[in-house]
Amino acid sequence: MTESTFYEIPIEIRALKTASVYVVRTDSKTFLIDSGMRPSTEKELNEQGLDTGEIDGIILTHLHVDHIGGAMSIKKHHGSSIVMGRKDAELCLRIGEDPTGYLGFLESYYRSNGVSKEVLDQLVTDHPMRMEYARYNELEVDQMVDDAARPLNDPQMNLLMTPGHSPGSISPYLGNGEIFVGDLVLRTITPNISFYDESTDMLSIYLESLAKLKMLNFSRVNPGHGAPFSDLNTRIGEIEAHHRHRLDEVLGIIGHQSATAFQVTLQMKWSRGRTFESMNEFERNFAFGEAVSHIRKLTHDGLAEPHEKDGITYFRA
Numbered sequence: 332m333t334e335s336t337f338y339e340i341p342i343e344i345r346a347l348k349t350a351s352v353y354v355v356r357t358d359s360k361t362f363l364i365d366s367g368m369r370p371s372t373e374k375e376l377n378e379q380g381l382d383t384g385e386i387d388g389i390i391l392t393h394l395h396v397d398h399i400g401g402a403m404s405i406k407k408h409h410g411s412s413i414v415m416g417r418k419d420a421e422l423c424l425r426i427g428e429d430p431t432g433y434l435g436f437l438e439s440y441y442r443s444n445g446v447s448k449e450v451l452d453q454l455v456t457d458h459p460m461r462m463e464y465a466r467y468n469e470l471e472v473d474q475m476v477d478d479a480a481r482p483l484n485d486p487q488m489n490l491l492m493t494p495g496h497s498p499g500s501i502s503p504y505l506g507n508g509e510i511f512v513g514d515l516v517l518r519t520i521t522p523n524i525s526f527y528d529e530s531t532d533m534l535s536i537y538l539e540s541l542a543k544l545k546m547l548n549f550s551r552v553n554p555g556h557g558a559p560f561s562d563l564n565t566r567i568g569e570i571e572a573h574h575r576h577r578l579d580e581v582l583g584i585i586g587h588q589s590a591t592a593f594q595v596t597l598q599m600k601w602s603r604g605r606t607f608e609s610m611n612e613f614e615r616n617f618a619f620g621e622a623v624s625h626i627r628k629l630t631h632d633g634l635a636e637p638h639e640k641d642g643i644t645y646f647r648a
């Protein structure tokens with residue numbers, strides 16, 4: 332028998348407001364899936380009636396701060412083991428050890444993709460990753476998982492590798508048809524697809540993960556934000572349509588004249604009529620990342636090509 336319980340933890344991200352965490356009890360172990368944004372998650376869970384002392388393992392679906400922030404304090408208090416996808420764990424380690432190096436990569440990438448000096452200073456200074464460095468530095472992962480691994484060797488806890496929202500996103504699932512998807516599929520917003528290195532086509536990787544998920548017919552989806560839901564394939568269909576639409580939009584923008592990724596960001600239509608100017612630093616970073624991931628897929632698919640002028644990369648259809 333397995334049993335899962337859903338908890339909602341307040342977070343400081345205005346578009347989301349809460350993060351969802353889950354407690355899964357198998358015959359032999361208790362797992363926490365994701366951990367909210369702050370060490371205060373533990374207190375929050377205690378207040379909602381959970382004895383955090385029973386947690387054997389904390390599975391982190393991906394490396395974003397609103398999912399990993401509460402893990403270390405629970406581990407310190409109760410000796411729970413932290414389980415994470417290998418690529419995300421390694422990226423956390425790399426950024427934690429050399430935050431300046433990663434910021435330097437971002438800065439030069441923004442600059443060579445046409446971000447103006449003024450916006451660049453703000454984007455790098457207020458980059459969401461900056462807040463995560465402290466957590467990355469202290470994070471101690473006990474089990475880095477790849478394909479076919481089982482968290483804490485529990486035969487009832489399975490894992491699906493579902494990269495795309497981050498390089499090493501994982502989705503734990505149970506034999507009863509329940510899956511815990513992190514931010515791979517969300518009910519009310521489209522998960523942000525961005526970039527973590529110079530060239531990986533994250534959007535194609537993400538769409539492949541969605542396709543894989545669709546084949547498996549899960550009956551209950553436990554997302555990283557919001558309440559559990561059941562009609563997974565309908566929601567995946569909507570997200571796929573959204574990206575097809577956005578790919579067309581970007582292709583249209585660079586079809587008229589070549590443009591940098593930053594110029595594309597400025598011209599794209601964002602949800603709820605927002606403009607780049609009206610976004611906060613978080614949202615600006617997400618918007619630029621979205622533009623980049625769509626341009627990379629178009630380039631990967633042979634529909635766009637880059638060319639360089641004075642050290643700046645432009646794209647044309």
Ligand SMILES: [Zn+2]
Pocket residue numbers: 395397398514555556
């Ligand atoms: Zn999240």
